[in-house]
Each structure stands twice: as C-alpha cells, then as structure tokens.
Amino acid sequence: MEIVSLRSGSRGNAALVFTERTKILVDCGVSGKTIENSLKSIDISPDELDGIVITHEHNDHIMGVGVMMRRYNLPVWANAETWQAMSEQIGAYSNELQRVFDTDKDFEIGDIGVNPFSIPHDAADPVGYSFVNGSEKVSVATDIGELKKDLFEAVKKSNTVLLEANHDVNMLEIGRYPMQLKRRIRGKYGHLSNDDAGKAAEFLVKLGTENILLGHLSEENNYPKLALKTVELALDQADIKVGRDLTLCVAERNTIGRCR
Ligand SMILES: [Zn+2]
Numbered sequence: 548m549e550i551v552s553l554r555s556g557s558r559g560n561a562a563l564v565f566t567e568r569t570k571i572l573v574d575c576g577v578s579g580k581t582i583e584n585s586l587k588s589i590d591i592s593p594d595e596l597d598g599i600v601i602t603h604e605h606n607d608h609i610m611g612v613g614v615m616m617r618r619y620n621l622p623v624w625a626n627a628e629t630w631q632a633m634s635e636q637i638g639a640y641s642n643e644l645q646r647v648f649d650t651d652k653d654f655e656i657g658d659i660g661v662n663p664f665s666i667p668h669d670a671a672d673p674v675g676y677s678f679v680n681g682s683e684k685v686s687v688a689t690d691i692g693e694l695k696k697d698l699f700e701a702v703k704k705s706n707t708v709l710l711e712a713n714h715d716v717n718m719l720e721i722g723r724y725p726m727q728l729k730r731r732i733r734g735k736y737g738h739l740s741n742d743d744a745g746k747a748a749e750f751l752v753k754l755g756t757e758n759i760l761l762g763h764l765s766e767e768n769n770y771p772k773l774a775l776k777t778v779e780l781a782l783d784q785a786d787i788k789v790g791r792d793l794t795l796c797v798a799e800r801n802t803i804g805r806c807r
C-alpha cells in the first residue's frame with residue numbers, strides 16, 4: 548500500500564491511497580481535470596478509483612468532489628455532519644453514491660481498512676484517516692489545530708504519515724494576513740505549524756513511522772525548504788536523523804509528492 552499526495556496546500560488537497568486492487572482518493576480539493584492529469588502522471592486511470600473519502604467540507608478539500616462523483620460514478624464517504632455541510636457545494640448527486648460513516652468506526656473499501664478519527668479543526672465534524680492493508684498502515688493528518696494524545700493513538704505504527712506543516716510561526720506573525728485570520732490559523736482549531744510538525748514527527752518516529760510527508764504548506768507563510776529544515780532540526784534534538792531513521796519529504800503544492 549502506498550500514499551501519494553496529488554496536490555497539497557491551502558489552495559487544494561487530494562491524495563491517493565492505493566494497493567494493487569484498491570484506489571482511494573482522500574479529498575478532492577482541486578478540479579476534476581487536475582485530478583485526472585495527476586493520476587495519469589502516476590499511470591493510474593480515474594476509472595480505477597474505488598471512491599473518495601472526505602476529511603471535512605472546506606473548499607480546499609472538496610472543490611472537485613461533485614465533478615469526480617458524477618463523471619466516474621464514484622461513491623463518496625463522509626460522516627453525517629460533513630455531508631450536511633458540503634452537500635450544497637458539490638451539486639446534484641445520486642443517493643446511491645452517498646456513503647455515511649460514524650467517526651471512529653472502521654469500514655472497508657476493497658482490501659483497505661479505513662479508520663476515520665476525530666481532529667480539532669474549525670469544520671462541522673472533521674476527521675483524519677488511517678488506512679490498513681495487511682501489516683501496512685498509512686495515515687493522513689492535516690488541518691489540525693493542536694496535537695493531542697488521541698491523534699498519536701490513531702496514527703501510531705503508520706509506515707507513512709502525510710503530516711501537516713502549515714506555516715512558519717514567524718512568517719505568519721510578520722506576514723500580511725489580517726489579525727483575525729492569523730488568530731484562526733494559530734488557534735486550537737486551525738493548523739499545525741512547522742514546529743508542531745517537528746514535535747509530531749518525533750512522536751511518530753518513536754511510534755514506528757518510517758516516512759513522513761509534510762503537507763498542507765501555506766503559500767503565504769511557509770516554503771518547502773523551511774518546513775523540512777525546521778522538522779529536521781526538531782528531530783535532531785531528539786537524536787533522530789533524517790536518512791538514517793526516517794525519510795522526510797514535502798508534498799508539494801502543484802505536483803505529485805511521495806516518500807520513496
Ligand atoms: Zn480545513
């Protein structure tokens with residue numbers, strides 16, 4: 548099983564979790580065309596998709612959901628509150644394609660076990676996901692206001708984690724965002740900073756993670772080298788070495804991101 552970030556960042560998010568048999572899109576916050584092209588670039592046809600799972604209803608996660616649903620007859624999984632919050636934005640869809648799950652209850656798509664877990668973020672009922680196939684586990688943990696124990700409980704022992712490193716605290720502080728937005732981003736229901744990602748990365752590696760893909764980088768308040776460096780330095784402090792103990796990469800905004 549592998550996870551590939553198709554697009555990542557405040558402008559739009561989509562990732563693909565896949566085995567030989569099963570292909571799951573995690574969010575679809577870019578256009579249908581962009582999804583089609585990015586899948587093509589990794590030799591996967593959109594016809595092979597088994598469905599879309601949704602983390603939360605913010606536009607950078609659902610923009611292309613309606614189009615992909617209609618174009619490829621794709622079932623979409625979300626919890627009840629997220630369905631309610633997003634249904635107007637995704638346009639008309641056949642009821643047969645609507646799948647509703649309970650947060651914290653596992654379900655299966657093909658040969659992949661899916662575990663949605665609750666995350667602190669300012670949406671109706673936001674979730675992160677862990678995916679399990681045999682002895683392999685990968686997780687998506689972005690759009691998270693603060694690090695809590697239950698997050699690590701949910702994602703522990705993941706081989707690979709797509710982990711949010713949204714902003715550099717100093718860039719956000721001196722940047723041009725209005726005060727209210729800065730407060731939202733920094734808040735308990737906002738986004739993880741590079742420093743937070745560094746702390747999280749340390750825990751994750753200690754809990755068995757081998758690959759960390761930093762994602763959801765802000766275009767305004769972060770850049771890939773800075774996110775990588777900040778997390779690498781935090782890991783260094785804990786005597787965890789990139790290259791020796793883990794692979795650390797960035798899920799870029801406008802291209803494919805994968806840890807290999
Ligand atoms: Zn969000």
Ligand SMILES: [Zn+2]
Nearest residue numbers: 605607608690
């Ligand atoms: Zn987001």
